[in-house]
Amino acid sequence: MKKLTSTWYNMALVLTVISIIAAGALAYVNALTQGPIAEINQKNLQAGIKKVLCAPEAKVTATDSLLDAKGQLAAIRYTTDSGVAVQATDHNAFGGDLTVLVGFADDGSIKGYTILQSAETPGLGAKAAEWFQQGQKGSIIGMNPSKNNMTVSKDGGDVDAITASTITSRAFLRAVCQAYQQFSGQTCCDALTGASAQHTHNKQ
Numbered sequence: 001m002k003k004l005t006s007t008w009y010n011m012a013l014v015l016t017v018i019s020i021i022a023a024g025a026l027a028y029v030n031a032l033t034q035g036p037i038a039e040i041n042q043k044n045l046q047a048g049i050k051k052v053l054c055a056p057e058a059k060v061t062a063t064d065s066l067l068d069a070k071g072q073l074a075a076i077r078y079t080t081d082s083g084v085a086v087q088a089t090d091h092n093a094f095g096g097d098l099t100v101l102v103g104f105a106d107d108g109s110i111k112g113y114t115i116l117q118s119a120e121t122p123g124l125g126a127k128a129a130e131w132f133q134q135g136q137k138g139s140i141i142g143m144n145p146s147k148n149n150m151t152v153s154k155d156g157g158d159v160d161a162i163t164a165s166t167i168t169s170r171a172f173l174r175a176v177c178q179a180y181q182q183f184s185g186q187t188c189c190d191a192l193t194g195a196s197a198q199h200t201h202n203k204q
Contacts, residue, residue, distance in 0.1 A: 048114045063077065075178045127162050150173050
């Protein structure tokens with residue numbers, strides 16, 4: 001085979017071909033992994049719903065979505081045969097989006113929560129997964145957003161912030177308030193702003 005002459009044209013041609021092949025390979029791999037990733041995420045969500053509701057047999061029967069004033073997804077309500085769990089996202093955490101899943105009792109008190117997405121600093125903001133759990137210093141389990149001030153104590157609230165991670169703590173509690181609004185239709189604290197009444201509803 002004749003060797004290509006080392007010209008700008010030939011080099012550009014070779015790089016273009018390599019780029020096309022690489023892009024095609026990436027697209028192929030992405031197509032292969034999209035299904036399994038979506039399936040894993042769905043399984044994690046189902047497990048999370050059962051965990052926060054303390055109901056191993058909970059099954060989702062309907063979902064309702066709430067968009068904020070910017071058109072971003074603020075919360076998703078999962079109605080189950082064992083109670084209500086709500087997924088909510090705060091877009092202003094220290095590392096970006098912070099998504100929580102909160103389980104509510106019929107009276108609005110918090111049964112449990114789990115973190116679904118976080119980009120917070122390991123060892124600091126990432127402590128939100130445990131800091132607010134039952135028995136921990138900042139526990140919110142058993143609190144009722146209609147009765148308790150769901151803001152950090154530094155802001156006059158009832159919740160102890162994560163040590164050296166007040167920004168993450170505020171974002172976490174804003175997400176919990178978003179979840180409560182979707183559960184009850186009521187805003188639970190002044191920190192929650194910008195939510196709108198843009199809902200979508202799907203039965204399972």
